[in-house]
Amino acid sequence: MSKFDEILSLIKQLPEVFETEEVALQDAFNSVLREDVLADMNMPPFHKSAMDGYACHFEDLGNEMEVLEVIHAGMMPTQTVGRNQCSKIMTGAAVPDGCDCVFKVEDSEEVAEKTVRCINLRTARNICYTGEDYQQGDVLIKEGTIISVPQMAVLAGAGYAKVKVSARPRITVIATGSELVEPHEKPEPGQIRNSNSSQVITQLRKMNLEVAENLQLKDDYDLLTHKFNEALENSDMVIFTGGASVGDFDFIPEILKEQGFKIYWDRTGFKPGNPMTFSQKGNKFAIGLSGNPVSSLVQFELLAKPAIYQLMGAKYTPTRIMATLNFDYRRKKADRLAIVPVYFGNDGKIEEIPFHGSAHINALISATALMEIPLGVDTINKGETVYVRPL
Ligand SMILES: Nc1nc2c(c(=O)[nH]1)N[C@H]1C(S)=C(S)[C@@H](COP(=O)(O)OP(=O)(O)OC[C@H]3O[C@@H](n4cnc5c(N)ncnc54)[C@H](O)[C@@H]3O)O[C@H]1N2
Numbered sequence: 042m043s044k045f046d047e048i049l050s051l052i053k054q055l056p057e058v059f060e061t062e063e064v065a066l067q068d069a070f071n072s073v074l075r076e077d078v079l080a081d082m083n084m085p086p087f088h089k090s091a092m093d094g095y096a097c098h099f100e101d102l103g104n105e106m107e108v109l110e111v112i113h114a115g116m117m118p119t120q121t122v123g124r125n126q127c128s129k130i131m132t133g134a135a136v137p138d139g140c141d142c143v144f145k146v147e148d149s150e151e152v153a154e155k156t157v158r159c160i161n162l163r164t165a166r167n168i169c170y171t172g173e174d175y176q177q178g179d180v181l182i183k184e185g186t187i188i189s190v191p192q193m194a195v196l197a198g199a200g201y202a203k204v205k206v207s208a209r210p211r212i213t214v215i216a217t218g219s220e221l222v223e224p225h226e227k228p229e230p231g232q233i234r235n236s237n238s239s240q241v242i243t244q245l246r247k248m249n250l251e252v253a254e255n256l257q258l259k260d261d262y263d264l265l266t267h268k269f270n271e272a273l274e275n276s277d278m279v280i281f282t283g284g285a286s287v288g289d290f291d292f293i294p295e296i297l298k299e300q301g302f303k304i305y306w307d308r309t310g311f312k313p314g315n316p317m318t319f320s321q322k323g324n325k326f327a328i329g330l331s332g333n334p335v336s337s338l339v340q341f342e343l344l345a346k347p348a349i350y351q352l353m354g355a356k357y358t359p360t361r362i363m364a365t366l367n368f369d370y371r372r373k374k375a376d377r378l379a380i381v382p383v384y385f386g387n388d389g390k391i392e393e394i395p396f397h398g399s400a401h402i403n404a405l406i407s408a409t410a411l412m413e414i415p416l417g418v419d420t421i422n423k424g425e426t427v428y429v430r431p432l
């Protein structure tokens with residue numbers, strides 16, 4: 042099993058530690074659902090007209106029909122439709138008992154006052170039958186689903202004005218590096234602007250998570266230890282960037298161990314983004330991402346995101362699709378799974394983006410997917426297929 046697959050199975054075993062809460066439906070978007078959503082009635086609840094037209098007996102389509110009443114949406118029919126009779130009906134209204142066809146207004150002709158006939162004998166039936174979408178008692182959405190746009194509609198339709206979801210964990214983001222300056226500052230020689238915090242915070246926001254505190258700290262062992270412990274008092278999780286590797290000032294793995302955190306993994310087995318630490322102490326978690334901007338982005342997408350979702354009780358599976366290369370791919374070393382930014386061309390094939398590694402974040406500006414080059418593979422030819430993850 043590859044290192045990456047090993048880590049993915051570790052993630053699947055993480056406990057669902059974060060709490061649940063009840064929120065109003067309108068605040069549930071992008072949250073993790075923590076209950077099965079059940080249908081309290083059939084959908085549609087009654088035989089419903091799909092068109093504005095006339096409800097009748099299908100056998101009478103060739104005949105002139107007496108119009109009994111006008112049925113609008115929201116009312117029940119008051120007349121029984123007999124042979125050679127019909128009722129005018131609006132889209133969404135209940136079809137009278139016994140009627141098995143609604144022909145459209147456009148397919149009707151008024152032959153006399155309150156008398157019509159159908160002029161299209163090939164009409165469809167135009168009825169949505171009771172319970173054809175779902176039936177009372179059906180599980181409509183499973184616990185663990187991340188609530189997206191269709192789920193919001195189904196929750197509303199099933200009467201869930203309040204929804205049980207995962208409470209959002211409090212997360213502190215700490216960018217480490219004595220070379221870092223804030224985005225509004227002009228770097229002096231040897232310095233670099235901190236881009237990781239903005240990136241990580243935005244990845245968290247995309248998951249509907251908020252950041253309790255956002256710190257930028259120098260590579261000072263005591264300072265980092267002190268601030269880490271302070272952050273743990275108010276947070277469920279601390280995400281570091283930088284200091285993840287083996288340099289003299291890469292303190293994060295050491296601090297985590299020193300503070301009694303259990304390290305689940307400290308290497309990912311993919312490129313870019315090999316050094317990364319995931320650790321736990323009680324109900325607190327700490328993630329050490331690489332300092333290199335593409336590395337930390339890829340590590341977040343491939344591992345931090347599924348791990349956080351797992352802790353929140355989400356059933357999360359990233360979308361991976363097979364796509365055809367429109368270029369020849371080569372690499373010198375095939376000792377790790379490689380993650381390479383690409384974009385989809387108009388023909389649906391993937392196109393190459395000039396990319397030179399873990400610091401080259403602007404290469405991702407035009408990327409619409411991340412291509413996965415498996416461990417051991419150094420050549421993929423134009424026309425062959427690979428897995429990609431749409432961004
Ligand atoms: N002897 C070894 N050296 C390195 C190894 C190794 O295995 N042995 N791994 C390399 C790999 S791969 C990576 S990736 C990096 C990871 O290093 P760190 O996570 O310790 O990150 P730093 O050294 O702190 O920084 C790396 C790079 O990224 C810049 N950086 C840091 N933070 C930010 C930020 N917030 N915003 C923008 N850019 C940032 C930093 O200035 C460095 O240029 O280690 C290799 N070395």
Ligand code: MOO
Binds near residue numbers: 316336398
């Ligand atoms: O793992 Mo590092 O991100 O190759 O550059």
